[in-house]
Amino acid sequence: MSGPNDGSGDLPDPGEVELEWNSDSHLRDVIDEYMDSFEPGPDDTAGVRERILKIVREDIRRGPATRLTTERGNPFAIADASVRSIVRDAVDAVDGIRARSVEVTPAGEPQGSAAEVSLTVAMRAGVSFTPTAEVVRTKVAEALVSQLGIPATTIDIVAEDVYVD
Amino acid sequence: MAREDDRFDIVTLVVRAREGDIEAFEALVDRYETKLLRFAWRTLGDKQDAEDVVQDTLVQAWKSLTALAEPAAFGTWIYRMASNRCTDVLRRRMARPAEAQDPADMGHHADGTASVENSVEARTALQHFSQVIQTLSSEQRVTWVLHQLEGLSYSEVATTLGISEGSVRGRIHRARVAIAEGMEGWI
Amino acid sequence: MLTEQTADGDFDETAISQRLTDSVTGVDGVTALAPSLRYIVATATARVLRRSGGVPVGVDVSRTAGGVRVRVDAHLDDSRPVTEIVDEIFAVIEVDLVAGTEEPLGELEIDLRVVTRGH
Numbered sequence: 368m369s370g371p372n373d374g375s376g377d378l379p380d381p382g383e384v385e386l387e388w389n390s391d392s393h394l395r396d397v398i399d400e401y402m403d404s405f406e407p408g409p410d411d412t413a414g415v416r417e418r419i420l421k422i423v424r425e426d427i428r429r430g431p432a433t434r435l436t437t438e439r440g441n442p443f444a445i446a447d448a449s450v451r452s453i454v455r456d457a458v459d460a461v462d463g464i465r466a467r468s469v470e471v472t473p474a475g476e477p478q479g480s481a482a483e484v485s486l487t488v489a490m491r492a493g494v495s496f497t498p499t500a501e502v503v504r505t506k507v508a509e510a511l512v513s514q515l516g517i518p519a520t521t522i523d524i525v526a527e528d529v530y531v532d
Numbered sequence: 533m534a535r536e537d538d539r540f541d542i543v544t545l546v547v548r549a550r551e552g553d554i555e556a557f558e559a560l561v562d563r564y565e566t567k568l569l570r571f572a573w574r575t576l577g578d579k580q581d582a583e584d585v586v587q588d589t590l591v592q593a594w595k596s597l598t599a600l601a602e603p604a605a606f607g608t609w610i611y612r613m614a615s616n617r618c619t620d621v622l623r624r625r626m627a628r629p630a631e632a633q634d635p636a637d638m639g640h641h642a643d644g645t646a647s648v649e650n651s652v653e654a655r656t657a658l659q660h661f662s663q664v665i666q667t668l669s670s671e672q673r674v675t676w677v678l679h680q681l682e683g684l685s686y687s688e689v690a691t692t693l694g695i696s697e698g699s700v701r702g703r704i705h706r707a708r709v710a711i712a713e714g715m716e717g718w719i
Numbered sequence: 720m721l722t723e724q725t726a727d728g729d730f731d732e733t734a735i736s737q738r739l740t741d742s743v744t745g746v747d748g749v750t751a752l753a754p755s756l757r758y759i760v761a762t763a764t765a766r767v768l769r770r771s772g773g774v775p776v777g778v779d780v781s782r783t784a785g786g787v788r789v790r791v792d793a794h795l796d797d798s799r800p801v802t803e804i805v806d807e808i809f810a811v812i813e814v815d816l817v818a819g820t821e822e823p824l825g826e827l828e829i830d831l832r833v834v835t836r837g838h
Contacts, residue, residue, distance in 0.1 A: 398680065422594075443801075443831040446552070446835060448551070513800060517802060
């Protein structure tokens with residue numbers, strides 16, 4: 368990626384320039400003034416933020432979907448992002464646990480009448496994994512039934528990181 | 533919701549955003565948007581161009597998050613994308629010198645004072661400085677801004693731009709020489 | 720694409736799409752329908768021809784070799800379980816489709832996609 372002029376063989380003594388550069392307080396003042404001229408305020412970022420999120424929201428509507436089946440046998444597809452959000456919210460509600468990756472795979476007979484869940488989490492330092500994982504499993508299973516209407520066959524949990532508040 | 537997500541670390545936010553969690557992505561935008569806009573604005577000297585670079589960078593980040601092998605490197609990754617886009621904008625400008633912006637126009641003062649101060653006589657050291665840094669090559673300019681204005685070390689700039697530390701030193705050295713020469717008589 | 724009368728005689732796809740759009744959006748938990756592809760194409764065509772684009776429909780009904788295909792892209796809220804809303808959408812489509820036509824329709828295929836689920 369470096370250009371043809373990037374070699375440093377033709378340079379004067381770098382120490383000399385460094386010294387001159389750092390000791391020139393007038394130049395330093397001008398640079399500081401230049402930096403201050405380009406300090407974005409909240410108004411500057413709000414418009415860009417909205418434009419970015421509008422594009423992202425449109426994009427998410429075209430995202431991948433999970434194919435599931437209701438108890439009555441009616442098939443439907445639901446955006447992966449929506450299914451994951453149900454699971455993530457249930458995990459986050461457990462004290463000391465933060466959901467990271469969430470994978471929901473159709474299972475059961477007929478296919479999609481149940482779901483396999485596998486997730487990775489970060490745990491707060493000092494939280495005991497085994498009992499907490501049981502709470503997470505219960506919460507996720509409850510959320511899938513009460514919000515999605517689909518039971519979970521298995522819920523695999525991997526703690527991949529520890530965080531400190 | 534997004535603005536409550538200070539409780540999530542960067543890896544959690546990136547992993548979640550990668551899986552379509554728009555709230556996690558909003559939190560990433562909140563964390564990086566201002567920094568990126570400041571960097572792009574200082575590099576390009578034009579607010580509109582800087583906003584375009586930031587929008588393009590963050591939308592591209594959303595679309596290619598799965599390509600980011602190491603979520604913890606999100607910050608470096610996104611600065612590299614923004615740097616590449618800034619370099620492209622500067623190159624395009626140099627290829628069309630007629631369309632280059634007026635260096636006296638800092639793009640910031642909406643009160644019209646810039647036009648009053650536009651005459652050579654009234655030009656301040658700041659305006660002259662902004663003209664001088666436009667004479668730097670696009671690579672020198674991006675590298676110099678990352679180090680001198682954004683405070684990244686040589687090694688951080690090297691990682692961000694994907695070039696050697698020696699190249700970073702070379703570019704910054706040449707930028708400084710050009711700036712010192714250009715500012716002669718002004719400071 | 721948006722012909723009022725089709726080769727199938729009284730099977731008026733536009734009118735049926737409009738009626739199903741009304742009944743599906745009336746299901747509790749459905750907040751909106753994403754415009755059907757057919758509507759998007761029709762609107763773009765109308766824009767080129769400088770005509771009004773017609774009424775936006777969210778349910779896309781078309782005849783297939785063996786019957787009828789219905790495509791729905793729905794935005795839901797989180798007031799009820801998703802499957803409950805899905806079953807009700809299926810039910811209203813089945814009832815409305817049969818009620819609106821005199822001839823046997825053949826196999827009914829419903830392609831339902833939940834695009835978003837909001838808080």
